[in-house]
Amino acid sequence: MAIAGFSQVGVVGAGQMGAGIAQVCASSGLRVTVTDLSSGVLEAASRNIQASAARLCQKGHLTAEQQKLTAEIDYTTDLSRLRDCDLIIEAVIEDEAIKKDLFVRLDQSVSPETVLATNTSSLPVTRLASVTNRADRVIGIHFMNPVPLMRLVEIIPGIATSPEVQSRAVELVTALGKEVSLSRDFPGFVVNRILMPMINEAFAALMEGVASAEDIDKGMKLGTNQPMGPLTLADFIGLDTCLAIMEVLHTGFGDPKYRPCPLLRQYVDAGWLGRKSGRGVYTYNN
Numbered sequence: 001m002a003i004a005g006f007s008q009v010g011v012v013g014a015g016q017m018g019a020g021i022a023q024v025c026a027s028s029g030l031r032v033t034v035t036d037l038s039s040g041v042l043e044a045a046s047r048n049i050q051a052s053a054a055r056l057c058q059k060g061h062l063t064a065e066q067q068k069l070t071a072e073i074d075y076t077t078d079l080s081r082l083r084d085c086d087l088i089i090e091a092v093i094e095d096e097a098i099k100k101d102l103f104v105r106l107d108q109s110v111s112p113e114t115v116l117a118t119n120t121s122s123l124p125v126t127r128l129a130s131v132t133n134r135a136d137r138v139i140g141i142h143f144m145n146p147v148p149l150m151r152l153v154e155i156i157p158g159i160a161t162s163p164e165v166q167s168r169a170v171e172l173v174t175a176l177g178k179e180v181s182l183s184r185d186f187p188g189f190v191v192n193r194i195l196m197p198m199i200n201e202a203f204a205a206l207m208e209g210v211a212s213a214e215d216i217d218k219g220m221k222l223g224t225n226q227p228m229g230p231l232t233l234a235d236f237i238g239l240d241t242c243l244a245i246m247e248v249l250h251t252g253f254g255d256p257k258y259r260p261c262p263l264l265r266q267y268v269d270a271g272w273l274g275r276k277s278g279r280g281v282y283t284y285n286n
Contacts, residue, residue, distance in 0.1 A: 001029035004171035006115075009037065010082035011089050012102060014045035014075070017119055018091035020147025023049045024176050026073050027066040033074040042075040049073065052148055061087050061151040066177055081111050087172070089141060094244045099123065100131045103105035107132040115165055117141040120246040121241070122188045122196075135160035139169050142189065143178075145237065153178040154189050187252030188245060196245045200261050202230035206281070207263035232282040234264075235274035239281075242270045 001007060007030065011022045014036035022045070026032045034041050049070050055192040070156030074081070082088055088110065090102055099118060106116055116138045118128055129138035141158030153173045157166045173180050183189040202216050209221070219227020234242050243265060249258040265279065266278060267273075 003028065003030065003175045004168040006086045006168070006172055007031060008033070008085045009087045009089065010085035011091060012036075012079070012082070012106075014041045015091065016048075017143065017145060017147060018089075019045040019049050020052075021089055021091055021119065021143055021166035022073055023052060023070055023148055024143075024178075026070045026145075027053065027062055027174050031074075033076060033084060033085065033284050035076050035079055036220050037077060039077055042077065046073070047256075048141065051098070054150060054166060056220070077184075079105065080109060082106070085110065085114060085135050087115045087117060089117045089119055089148075091266060094121060094123065094241055096123050096127070097145055099128055103128055103138070107134060113137075115139065115168070117169070119143055122192050122245040124158075124187065125156050125185045126160065129158045129160060136162040137165055139165055140183075140185070140189070141169055141173065143190075144191070151179050152181055152191070154183050154191060156183045156185050156189055186250050192245050193249065196249065197232045199230045199242055199266060200246055200258075202234070203261035203264040203285060206231065235280035235282055235284075238272065238276055239264060239273050240268050 009025045009030050009032050011018050011032060011034045014034050018034060022032050022034045023211060034045060036196060048253060053062060053067045053070040056062040088106055091098060092098055103116060104166045118140050119142055120127060121139060121142055125138065126174040129135040132138060138158055139161050142154040142156065143154050144150035155169050155173065170180050177219060181190060205211060205216055206213055214233050217231050220226055243260055246258060246260040248254045250260065271277060275284050278284050
Protein backbone atom coordinates (compact mmCIF):
# COMPACT_ATOMS: atom_id res chain seq x y z
CA MET A 1 0.00 0.00 0.00
CA ALA A 2 1.21 3.50 -0.79
CA ILE A 3 0.05 6.82 0.64
CA ALA A 4 1.10 10.01 -1.15
CA GLY A 5 3.76 7.99 -2.92
CA PHE A 6 5.13 6.61 0.35
CA SER A 7 4.98 2.84 0.87
CA GLN A 8 8.03 2.10 3.02
CA VAL A 9 8.71 4.29 6.05
CA GLY A 10 11.78 4.31 8.27
CA VAL A 11 11.65 5.61 11.83
CA VAL A 12 14.91 6.48 13.58
CA GLY A 13 14.62 6.38 17.36
CA ALA A 14 12.48 3.81 19.17
CA GLY A 15 11.56 5.82 22.23
CA GLN A 16 8.01 6.83 23.08
CA MET A 17 7.62 9.14 20.10
CA GLY A 18 9.32 6.89 17.56
CA ALA A 19 7.32 3.87 18.67
CA GLY A 20 4.08 5.81 18.41
CA ILE A 21 4.92 7.07 14.92
CA ALA A 22 5.79 3.54 13.82
CA GLN A 23 2.52 2.23 15.24
CA VAL A 24 0.25 4.69 13.43
CA CYS A 25 2.13 4.26 10.15
CA ALA A 26 1.99 0.46 10.32
CA SER A 27 -1.68 0.32 11.31
CA SER A 28 -2.44 2.43 8.22
CA GLY A 29 -0.88 -0.18 5.95
CA LEU A 30 2.61 1.21 5.42
CA ARG A 31 5.69 -1.02 5.69
CA VAL A 32 7.70 0.26 8.64
CA THR A 33 11.28 -0.28 9.75
CA VAL A 34 12.36 1.09 13.13
CA THR A 35 16.01 1.57 14.00
CA ASP A 36 17.72 2.48 17.25
CA LEU A 37 21.22 2.19 18.68
CA SER A 38 19.93 -0.04 21.50
CA SER A 39 18.47 -3.50 20.94
CA GLY A 40 16.90 -3.23 24.39
CA VAL A 41 15.05 -0.06 23.40
CA LEU A 42 13.84 -1.80 20.24
CA GLU A 43 12.55 -4.77 22.25
CA ALA A 44 10.72 -2.43 24.62
CA ALA A 45 9.24 -0.54 21.66
CA SER A 46 7.93 -3.78 20.15
CA ARG A 47 6.25 -4.76 23.42
CA ASN A 48 4.77 -1.30 23.93
CA ILE A 49 3.44 -1.10 20.37
CA GLN A 50 1.74 -4.49 20.66
CA ALA A 51 0.19 -3.57 24.02
CA SER A 52 -0.98 -0.19 22.72
CA ALA A 53 -2.48 -1.68 19.55
CA ALA A 54 -4.27 -4.37 21.59
CA ARG A 55 -5.84 -1.73 23.87
CA LEU A 56 -6.97 0.37 20.91
CA CYS A 57 -8.45 -2.72 19.25
CA GLN A 58 -10.35 -3.65 22.42
CA LYS A 59 -11.79 -0.14 22.55
CA GLY A 60 -12.83 -0.27 18.90
CA HIS A 61 -10.34 2.33 17.69
CA LEU A 62 -8.42 -0.20 15.56
CA THR A 63 -9.69 -3.18 13.58
CA ALA A 64 -8.22 -6.63 14.18
CA GLU A 65 -6.49 -6.34 10.80
CA GLN A 66 -4.92 -3.01 11.74
CA GLN A 67 -3.70 -4.48 15.01
CA LYS A 68 -2.18 -7.38 13.10
CA LEU A 69 -0.30 -4.98 10.82
CA THR A 70 1.58 -3.50 13.77
CA ALA A 71 3.11 -6.94 14.43
CA GLU A 72 4.82 -6.74 11.02
CA ILE A 73 7.05 -3.79 11.95
CA ASP A 74 10.73 -4.55 11.35
CA TYR A 75 13.21 -3.62 14.09
CA THR A 76 16.95 -3.20 13.56
CA THR A 77 20.06 -1.54 14.96
CA ASP A 78 21.45 -1.25 11.40
CA LEU A 79 20.77 2.22 9.98
CA SER A 80 21.65 1.00 6.48
CA ARG A 81 18.44 -1.07 6.47
CA LEU A 82 16.59 2.19 5.76
CA ARG A 83 18.23 2.71 2.37
CA ASP A 84 15.12 1.62 0.41
CA CYS A 85 12.63 3.74 2.38
CA ASP A 86 10.56 6.40 0.61
CA LEU A 87 10.26 8.44 3.81
CA ILE A 88 12.41 8.50 6.94
CA ILE A 89 11.15 10.21 10.09
CA GLU A 90 13.74 10.90 12.77
CA ALA A 91 12.53 10.87 16.37
CA VAL A 92 15.82 11.04 18.25
CA ILE A 93 16.70 13.24 21.23
CA GLU A 94 15.92 16.96 20.87
CA ASP A 95 19.55 17.92 20.27
CA GLU A 96 20.47 19.87 17.13
CA ALA A 97 23.98 18.41 16.80
CA ILE A 98 22.70 14.83 17.07
CA LYS A 99 19.93 15.43 14.55
CA LYS A 100 22.31 17.11 12.10
CA ASP A 101 24.77 14.24 12.35
CA LEU A 102 21.97 11.78 11.67
CA PHE A 103 20.75 13.76 8.65
CA VAL A 104 24.27 13.85 7.20
CA ARG A 105 24.52 10.06 7.48
CA LEU A 106 21.05 9.49 6.05
CA ASP A 107 21.65 11.92 3.20
CA GLN A 108 24.75 9.96 2.18
CA SER A 109 23.21 6.50 2.46
CA VAL A 110 19.66 6.61 1.11
CA SER A 111 18.17 7.32 -2.30
CA PRO A 112 18.25 10.96 -3.47
CA GLU A 113 14.46 10.67 -3.84
CA THR A 114 13.88 9.76 -0.19
CA VAL A 115 12.12 12.42 1.87
CA LEU A 116 13.74 13.12 5.25
CA ALA A 117 11.39 14.30 7.97
CA THR A 118 12.12 15.49 11.48
CA ASN A 119 9.81 15.09 14.44
CA THR A 120 11.55 17.99 16.19
CA SER A 121 9.32 19.91 18.55
CA SER A 122 11.17 23.21 18.27
CA LEU A 123 14.42 23.16 16.26
CA PRO A 124 14.55 25.05 12.93
CA VAL A 125 13.84 22.66 10.06
CA THR A 126 15.81 24.89 7.69
CA ARG A 127 18.98 24.48 9.77
CA LEU A 128 18.58 20.70 9.91
CA ALA A 129 18.00 20.59 6.15
CA SER A 130 21.09 22.72 5.46
CA VAL A 131 23.50 19.86 6.25
CA THR A 132 21.99 17.71 3.47
CA ASN A 133 22.13 17.84 -0.31
CA ARG A 134 18.34 17.58 -0.49
CA ALA A 135 17.00 20.60 1.42
CA ASP A 136 13.99 20.59 -0.92
CA ARG A 137 13.13 17.08 0.37
CA VAL A 138 13.40 17.81 4.11
CA ILE A 139 10.31 18.70 6.16
CA GLY A 140 9.12 18.86 9.74
CA ILE A 141 6.37 16.40 10.72
CA HIS A 142 5.80 16.99 14.42
CA PHE A 143 3.50 14.43 16.04
CA MET A 144 1.99 15.05 19.46
CA ASN A 145 2.51 12.69 22.40
CA PRO A 146 1.04 10.06 22.79
CA VAL A 147 1.05 9.63 19.02
CA PRO A 148 -1.67 6.93 18.69
CA LEU A 149 -4.16 9.08 20.65
CA MET A 150 -3.37 12.69 19.78
CA ARG A 151 -5.02 13.91 16.59
CA LEU A 152 -2.84 16.91 15.78
CA VAL A 153 0.33 16.87 13.67
CA GLU A 154 2.26 20.05 12.90
CA ILE A 155 3.79 20.19 9.42
CA ILE A 156 6.67 22.63 9.08
CA PRO A 157 8.29 23.19 5.68
CA GLY A 158 11.80 24.62 5.74
CA ILE A 159 12.57 27.62 3.59
CA ALA A 160 13.77 25.29 0.78
CA THR A 161 11.15 22.53 1.12
CA SER A 162 9.38 21.95 -2.19
CA PRO A 163 5.61 22.49 -2.44
CA GLU A 164 5.32 18.92 -3.74
CA VAL A 165 6.94 17.46 -0.59
CA GLN A 166 4.74 19.64 1.61
CA SER A 167 1.62 18.49 -0.25
CA ARG A 168 2.63 14.83 0.07
CA ALA A 169 3.29 15.26 3.79
CA VAL A 170 -0.17 16.75 4.31
CA GLU A 171 -1.76 13.91 2.34
CA LEU A 172 0.13 11.30 4.36
CA VAL A 173 -0.74 12.77 7.75
CA THR A 174 -4.40 13.10 6.78
CA ALA A 175 -4.46 9.45 5.66
CA LEU A 176 -3.08 8.48 9.08
CA GLY A 177 -6.26 9.89 10.58
CA LYS A 178 -4.65 13.05 11.93
CA GLU A 179 -5.46 16.75 11.67
CA VAL A 180 -2.81 18.98 10.10
CA SER A 181 -1.64 22.31 11.47
CA LEU A 182 0.73 24.13 9.10
CA SER A 183 3.41 26.30 10.66
CA ARG A 184 6.18 28.47 9.33
CA ASP A 185 9.69 27.52 10.38
CA PHE A 186 10.15 29.67 13.49
CA PRO A 187 11.38 28.39 16.88
CA GLY A 188 8.77 26.30 18.69
CA PHE A 189 6.41 26.46 15.70
CA VAL A 190 2.85 26.98 17.06
CA VAL A 191 2.07 24.49 19.81
CA ASN A 192 5.29 24.68 21.81
CA ARG A 193 5.74 28.40 21.27
CA ILE A 194 2.51 28.84 23.23
CA LEU A 195 2.58 25.77 25.51
CA MET A 196 6.14 25.91 26.84
CA PRO A 197 6.01 29.51 28.14
CA MET A 198 2.87 28.50 30.06
CA ILE A 199 4.72 25.55 31.61
CA ASN A 200 7.72 27.80 32.30
CA GLU A 201 5.46 30.32 34.05
CA ALA A 202 3.92 27.52 36.15
CA PHE A 203 7.45 26.69 37.35
CA ALA A 204 8.01 30.37 38.13
CA ALA A 205 4.82 30.45 40.21
CA LEU A 206 5.99 27.31 42.03
CA MET A 207 9.49 28.75 42.61
CA GLU A 208 8.05 32.00 44.00
CA GLY A 209 5.69 30.15 46.34
CA VAL A 210 2.56 31.58 44.75
CA ALA A 211 0.86 28.21 45.26
CA SER A 212 1.65 24.53 45.68
CA ALA A 213 2.18 22.34 42.62
CA GLU A 214 -1.17 20.70 43.28
CA ASP A 215 -3.00 24.02 43.44
CA ILE A 216 -1.25 25.39 40.35
CA ASP A 217 -2.34 22.31 38.41
CA LYS A 218 -5.84 22.37 39.88
CA GLY A 219 -6.26 26.05 39.00
CA MET A 220 -5.31 25.55 35.37
CA LYS A 221 -7.13 22.24 34.99
CA LEU A 222 -10.45 23.35 36.46
CA GLY A 223 -10.14 27.06 35.72
CA THR A 224 -9.25 26.74 32.04
CA ASN A 225 -10.69 23.28 31.30
CA GLN A 226 -7.34 21.68 30.45
CA PRO A 227 -7.16 17.87 30.70
CA MET A 228 -4.13 18.10 33.01
CA GLY A 229 -2.30 20.88 34.79
CA PRO A 230 0.90 22.37 33.34
CA LEU A 231 3.24 20.81 35.92
CA THR A 232 1.70 17.35 35.48
CA LEU A 233 2.01 17.82 31.73
CA ALA A 234 5.65 18.88 32.08
CA ASP A 235 6.38 15.67 34.01
CA PHE A 236 4.66 13.70 31.25
CA ILE A 237 6.62 15.41 28.46
CA GLY A 238 9.93 15.28 30.35
CA LEU A 239 11.44 18.28 32.11
CA ASP A 240 14.64 17.97 30.07
CA THR A 241 12.59 18.28 26.88
CA CYS A 242 10.72 21.29 28.28
CA LEU A 243 14.02 22.96 29.18
CA ALA A 244 15.51 22.21 25.76
CA ILE A 245 12.53 23.79 24.01
CA MET A 246 12.64 26.88 26.24
CA GLU A 247 16.33 27.25 25.42
CA VAL A 248 15.57 27.04 21.70
CA LEU A 249 12.90 29.75 22.09
CA HIS A 250 15.20 31.94 24.20
CA THR A 251 18.13 31.60 21.79
CA GLY A 252 16.01 31.80 18.64
CA PHE A 253 14.11 34.95 19.55
CA GLY A 254 16.59 36.59 21.94
CA ASP A 255 13.63 37.71 24.05
CA PRO A 256 13.98 37.52 27.87
CA LYS A 257 10.35 36.44 28.17
CA TYR A 258 11.50 32.98 27.02
CA ARG A 259 14.25 32.67 29.68
CA PRO A 260 13.97 29.21 31.27
CA CYS A 261 12.84 29.31 34.89
CA PRO A 262 15.78 28.60 37.24
CA LEU A 263 13.71 26.00 39.11
CA LEU A 264 13.05 24.07 35.89
CA ARG A 265 16.78 24.08 35.17
CA GLN A 266 17.56 22.97 38.72
CA TYR A 267 15.18 20.01 38.51
CA VAL A 268 16.84 18.89 35.28
CA ASP A 269 20.30 19.32 36.84
CA ALA A 270 19.15 17.05 39.69
CA GLY A 271 18.00 14.38 37.25
CA TRP A 272 14.35 14.96 38.18
CA LEU A 273 13.04 14.61 34.64
CA GLY A 274 9.44 13.61 35.32
CA ARG A 275 7.67 10.31 34.82
CA LYS A 276 10.52 8.71 32.88
CA SER A 277 12.95 9.14 35.80
CA GLY A 278 10.44 8.48 38.58
CA ARG A 279 10.59 12.01 39.91
CA GLY A 280 9.92 15.47 38.58
CA VAL A 281 7.54 17.98 40.11
CA TYR A 282 5.80 14.88 41.47
CA THR A 283 7.12 11.47 42.51
CA TYR A 284 6.14 8.37 40.54
CA ASN A 285 6.40 4.67 41.21
CA ASN A 286 7.97 3.38 37.99
